[in-house]
Amino acid sequence: MSNAKLEAILNPGRMLADGIPFMDYNNARQLDDVSQWFGYWTDTANRYEELGEQALTQGNLVSAGEWLWHASLSFHYAQFLWFHEPTLRESGQRSKSEMYKRAAPYLQSIAERVEIVFEGNIIPGYLRLPVGPGPHPCVVLIGGLESTKEESYHFENMCVRRGLATFAFDGPGQGEMFFDVKIQPDFERYSSAVLDYLETRTEIDSQRFGVLGRSLGGHYALRSVALDHRFAVCVAWGGFVNMSDWDEMPTHVHDGFAYLTGIASEGEAGTFLSDALDLGDLIAEITCPTYVLQGANDRIFSKYQTDLLASAIDENDHCQLFVESAGDHCCHNMANIVRPRMVDWLSNSLVR
Amino acid sequence: MSNAKLEAILNPGRMLADGIPFMDYNNARQLDDVSQWFGYWTDTANRYEELGEQALTQGNLVSAGEWLWHASLSFHYAQFLWFHEPTLRESGQRSKSEMYKRAAPYLQSIAERVEIVFEGNIIPGYLRLPVGPGPHPCVVLIGGLESTKEESYHFENMCVRRGLATFAFDGPGQGEMFFDVKIQPDFERYSSAVLDYLETRTEIDSQRFGVLGRSLGGHYALRSVALDHRFAVCVAWGGFVNMSDWDEMPTHVHDGFAYLTGIASEGEAGTFLSDALDLGDLIAEITCPTYVLQGANDRIFSKYQTDLLASAIDENDHCQLFVESAGDHCCHNMANIVRPRMVDWLSNSLVR
Numbered sequence: 001m002s003n004a005k006l007e008a009i010l011n012p013g014r015m016l017a018d019g020i021p022f023m024d025y026n027n028a029r030q031l032d033d034v035s036q037w038f039g040y041w042t043d044t045a046n047r048y049e050e051l052g053e054q055a056l057t058q059g060n061l062v063s064a065g066e067w068l069w070h071a072s073l074s075f076h077y078a079q080f081l082w083f084h085e086p087t088l089r090e091s092g093q094r095s096k097s098e099m100y101k102r103a104a105p106y107l108q109s110i111a112e113r114v115e116i117v118f119e120g121n122i123i124p125g126y127l128r129l130p131v132g133p134g135p136h137p138c139v140v141l142i143g144g145l146e147s148t149k150e151e152s153y154h155f156e157n158m159c160v161r162r163g164l165a166t167f168a169f170d171g172p173g174q175g176e177m178f179f180d181v182k183i184q185p186d187f188e189r190y191s192s193a194v195l196d197y198l199e200t201r202t203e204i205d206s207q208r209f210g211v212l213g214r215s216l217g218g219h220y221a222l223r224s225v226a227l228d229h230r231f232a233v234c235v236a237w238g239g240f241v242n243m244s245d246w247d248e249m250p251t252h253v254h255d256g257f258a259y260l261t262g263i264a265s266e267g268e269a270g271t272f273l274s275d276a277l278d279l280g281d282l283i284a285e286i287t288c289p290t291y292v293l294q295g296a297n298d299r300i301f302s303k304y305q306t307d308l309l310a311s312a313i314d315e316n317d318h319c320q321l322f323v324e325s326a327g328d329h330c331c332h333n334m335a336n337i338v339r340p341r342m343v344d345w346l347s348n349s350l351v352r
Numbered sequence: 353m354s355n356a357k358l359e360a361i362l363n364p365g366r367m368l369a370d371g372i373p374f375m376d377y378n379n380a381r382q383l384d385d386v387s388q389w390f391g392y393w394t395d396t397a398n399r400y401e402e403l404g405e406q407a408l409t410q411g412n413l414v415s416a417g418e419w420l421w422h423a424s425l426s427f428h429y430a431q432f433l434w435f436h437e438p439t440l441r442e443s444g445q446r447s448k449s450e451m452y453k454r455a456a457p458y459l460q461s462i463a464e465r466v467e468i469v470f471e472g473n474i475i476p477g478y479l480r481l482p483v484g485p486g487p488h489p490c491v492v493l494i495g496g497l498e499s500t501k502e503e504s505y506h507f508e509n510m511c512v513r514r515g516l517a518t519f520a521f522d523g524p525g526q527g528e529m530f531f532d533v534k535i536q537p538d539f540e541r542y543s544s545a546v547l548d549y550l551e552t553r554t555e556i557d558s559q560r561f562g563v564l565g566r567s568l569g570g571h572y573a574l575r576s577v578a579l580d581h582r583f584a585v586c587v588a589w590g591g592f593v594n595m596s597d598w599d600e601m602p603t604h605v606h607d608g609f610a611y612l613t614g615i616a617s618e619g620e621a622g623t624f625l626s627d628a629l630d631l632g633d634l635i636a637e638i639t640c641p642t643y644v645l646q647g648a649n650d651r652i653f654s655k656y657q658t659d660l661l662a663s664a665i666d667e668n669d670h671c672q673l674f675v676e677s678a679g680d681h682c683c684h685n686m687a688n689i690v691r692p693r694m695v696d697w698l699s700n701s702l703v704r
Contacts, residue, residue, distance in 0.1 A: 336373040
């Protein structure tokens with residue numbers, strides 16, 4: 001196993017901004033071989049689980065919540081690109097969800113677990129509320145190809161501190177929902193089901209729904225607001241228009257997409273995905289203020305996709321495209337600049 | 353300039369745990385020459401200042417506070433070991449204080465600037481309060497050789513979330529106070545002056561004062577509680593007993609100590625310091641619960657000092673020594689483990 005392979009799987013900008021401690025990242029960087037990756041992060045997760053359990057026993061609830069969340073995040077990175085060993089990946093995925101579920105009551109603000117029944121399946125999500133009297137505006141957070149509702153804790157904290165409630169959920173192909181429903185061509189039906197639910201919550205102001213989607217979730221967010229005009233505002237953070245440059249995407253992205261369709265043949269998966277993941281002319285249908293962020297150095301959804309986004313956005317006055325010249329995929333390498341900006345933009349649109 | 357020299361000045365565990373974004377650390381790691389260090393961090397600080405000012409103009413106060421604090425922290429690292437160019441160091445120190453002063457009203461919780469007049473000089477500090485009705489217990493935070501009241505923002509957040517107010521201040525030789533008063537043999541008189549002030553604050557419960565000192569501040573904290581029994585609890589985080597192993601300390605630590613005495617000759621500074629910084633038998637005088645944390649791999653205050661601490665602490669039932677076998681100076685390389693533990697210990701002692 002070459003260092004290059006380990007470097008490819010390591011993504012320090014993303015990992016550290018989402019909450020991985022430097023020490024854990026640094027130890028991972030020094031692994032001899034990428035085959036140690038899953039075990040390393042699982043061991044790390046187990047240690048945090050133990051710390052979390054000790055803290056619970058001692059009544060140290062703030063630390064308990066944070067350590068169990070660290071356990072969840074460590075399990076996340078154990079399995080996030082582990083498509084070649086599905087049994088391990090699935091056990092890592094389940095452990096990740098379980099750790100977050102245990103952390104949730106102790107997070108500040110509390111993450112309230114919600115299970116929305118939709119067409120015989122469950123859409124799992126977490127609602128977090130800002131301090132103070134509601135009803136609050138609420139931002140629906142959509143994960144990506146392998147990112148899920150458990151990863152946005154730090155991002156949610158930024159929202160909550162600025163007066164925005166958050167609802168992060170797993171849709172088709174994501175996190176817990178993957179076990180029941182693989183990638184679908186109609187993600188917007190799931191985000192609309194989330195709004196149907198949030199409309200029943202008196203703490204939330206249903207005139208002030210926002211959505212923010214990350215990576216593949218950026219694609220889903222654009223699709224969602226184009227087809228459900230209850231969303232008052234949208235952020236697409238590192239998305240794409242369609243799969244027409246499928247052949248140029250990195251192998252691990254291919255593998256991930258194919259895995260999450262549940263289709264064994266990569267060729268068939270590719271055909272399914274090119275139909276399922278295509279915005280077509282949907283950007284023209286967007287009627288809410290929409291902020292699209294791309295990194296000029298994105299190696300996953302490349303300049304080709306940014307150009308496709310640019311030309312569609314150019315025709316729609318509701319949409320603005322920001323391309324960070326130094327940014328990588330989702331501009332994770334400059335997270336501390338772009339993340340507060342996106343949250344401020346949402347907050348300026350929804351809170352005031 | 354060798355990589356070794358840059359590696360010596362870089363301290364990722366500390367820097368990242370105190371709030372430096374990974375991107376900024378990583379760019380610093382890739383500097384060609386340590387001579388670029390001051391300029392690099394100053395440029396970084398200037399960018400954050402600009403972001404902070406923009407955010408203020410736009411009314412984005414949470415981001416404004418955080419970005420101005422990032423500016424402060426970047427100025428901190430610009431100058432922290434820059435003893436060989438005093439004019440630059442002093443300008444960096446002043447800019448650091450100025451940026452934090454501007455950030456303070458926008459931090460959550462607000463950092464209230466306090467200026468305590470003491471013997472014709474000003475002891476500058478910041479008071480932060482937890483949410484909810486007081487009076488609150490309060491932890492007095494003491495910085496070290498080159499660490500000051502502006503650096504503990506993340507640590508303070510951990511305290512405040514657990515119901516502890518914090519008061520971070522600069523004493524003799526530290527931060528803003530350095531310009532008026534160099535290192536003194538009686539630091540405890542300054543921490544007692546802080547308590548005199550805090551006793552006048554109705555939001556603070558003067559029966560529940562704690563103190564936590566970091567590095568040289570750990571030495572000061574032990575000295576302070578030995579000589580002022582108003583402190584109900586103490587944490588010494590990476591301290592030492594005396595200067596008897598002065599000759600074995602790293603050059604940059606020597607240089608720092610000498611600089612902060614204001615004495616030009618290093619030999620004379622050393623003599624002054626061995627008199628001024630010596631706990632003698634003071635640990636025997638401690639009557640409050642005291643938590644002492646040392647890292648077994650500390651290269652600044654070495655095993656020799658840990659052994660001195662151990663033998664004094666062994667004679668005093670109020671004190672407990674914890675030595676982390678994998679820990680470096682202040683266990684910064686395992687910050688995300690030891691910091692919540694120290695704060696939980698303070699909180700368990702003072703909040704309940």
